[in-house]
Amino acid sequence: MPRGTYKPEVVVETDKLTEEEWLEYRRGGIGGSDVSIIYGVSHFRTCRELYYDKLKIKPYREEEDTTWLQKKMGHVLEELVAEVFAKRTGLKVYEVKKMFCHPLYPFMRADVDRFVETKDGKKGVLECKTTNWQNRDAWADEKYPYQYELQVRHYLAVMNLDFAYIACLWGNNENDFAYRYIERDNEFEDEIIEMERSFWEENVQKKIEPPFVERPDMALKCLKMYLEGADTSLSRKSMPAGLQSNLEQYLALREAKSKAEKEVKRLEDEMKRLSIPVIEEMGACCESELAAAGKKYYISYKPRKAVRIKKENLEKLAVHHKAIYDEYVSESESRTLSIKEMRVS
Structure with a gap:
């Protein structure tokens, strides 16, 4: 047309x-x-x-x-x-x-x-x-x-x-x-x-x-x-050979990620070490500044409050105030993928 x-x-x-x-x-x-x-x-x-x-x-x-x-x-x-x-x-x-x-x-x-x-x-x-x-x-x-x-x-x-x-x-x-x-x-x-x-x-x-x-x-x-929920009663599944490349690449990337995380951890520890005298000098003050050698720095160390409920208190709530627990607490299911290479006998 x-x-x-x-x-x-x-x-x-x-x-x-x-x-x-x-x-x-x-x-x-x-x-x-x-x-x-x-x-x-x-x-x-x-x-x-x-x-x-x-x-x-x-x-x-x-x-x-x-x-x-x-x-x-x-x-x-x-x-x-x-x-x-x-x-x-x-x-x-x-x-x-x-x-x-x-x-x-x-x-x-x-x-x-x-x-x-x-x-x-x-x-x-x-x-x-x-x-x-x-x-x-x-x-x-x-x-x-x-x-x-x-x-x-x-x-x-x-x-x-x-x-x-x-x-x-x-x-x-x-x-x-x-x-x-x-x-x-x-x-x-x-x-x-x-x-x-x-x-x-x-x-x-x-x-x-x-x-x-x-x-x-x-x-x-x-x-x-859209996938069905986990069924722990099912027997171990045999995966198709075509997924071997995915598994090998996954393991290689996990190893690379592990090495990168170690370096990140080292850098974070060094940053924490350098922050110790700064935090000590701040004391109860939440904001400060420093001017030296032609440069100026602003430092903030403000409190952040978070509301949490401990696991044991959540359990008590379920026992003593079940109606409230059922109304406001929802449970969710999550699954964690774990891949490891096994020895072939």
């Missing part, structure tokens, strides 16, 4: 959907925010987790969602971002409460934040974002986060439009705001479509788990959530 001749199809009108109903429609295809996950550049989710979600495979244990407030703020402030963008650009901004799909690739779905219209009647996409003050540099010098580019290019493909804007607010005044213009790139779009097609047809439809390509900590977090 040549570009410029097709129109997106409507999957469902979204204005009356519950959140769970909306999520169910999302599981029926690939949305814009899924693209960065498929590319392995998401900061929040692995492709394996996305695969499990599309197949409605629930994790054995849920991780606490530490980003819920960030997501909520983004949704609440979406209207404000669109309003600031309209004021700054003079463009017409409007909302269409429908979920669309690509007519040739129906697994490609789009629930677009807003649409824009120029004075000469050309239509485009507006993606509304919020972030915190610490992330403002991601928008400096005409930059924008790569995952957002993937998202809007997906929308342009589905909607068959030629341009998009990404707008972001990170403060409480108009100066804490930026927007970026993105033109449609047919070659890039073909790559995105192929990546999505491969994931949908080769992984989701064939029920083949995608490999881990993300940061190791994200992959391990996913495994912790």
Whole structure:
């Protein structure tokens, strides 16, 4: 189907959907925010987790969602971002409460934040974002986060439009705001479509788990959530020979890490030795300074208080105040990987 001749199809009108109903429609295809996950550049989710979600495979244990407030703020402030963008650009901004799909690739779905219209009647996409003050540099010098580019290019493909804007607010005044213009790139779009097609047809439809390509900590977090809990009654498992290289490299890196830690420990001990007369001179004072030989130093030795509960007191709490213990104390299971080379007899 040549570009410029097709129109997106409507999957469902979204204005009356519950959140769970909306999520169910999302599981029926690939949305814009899924693209960065498929590319392995998401900061929040692995492709394996996305695969499990599309197949409605629930994790054995849920991780606490530490980003819920960030997501909520983004949704609440979406209207404000669109309003600031309209004021700054003079463009017409409007909302269409429908979920669309690509007519040739129906697994490609789009629930677009807003649409824009120029004075000469050309239509485009507006993606509304919020972030915190610490992330403002991601928008400096005409930059924008790569995952957002993937998202809007997906929308342009589905909607068959030629341009998009990404707008972001990170403060409480108009100066804490930026927007970026993105033109449609047919070659890039073909790559995105192929990546999505491969994931949908080769992984989701064939029920083949995608490999881990993300940061190791994200992959391990996913495994912790979706692997079954430990069963100590199972007999020792025989591992495939193909993992020998992993084990050998692991052991070599552990040895290198051990040597590096010894050097770090030596340096830390030397730093502690040098700090002794400084701390002794500080006494009860929390701040001081030294000026000598054309240099000036600021020294801080401030107290830090931490609240802890001893193990024995926790045990007493479980015995004497079980209702309180059950309400506020949660138990978690963790497993430690240990590898050692054994002698072959």
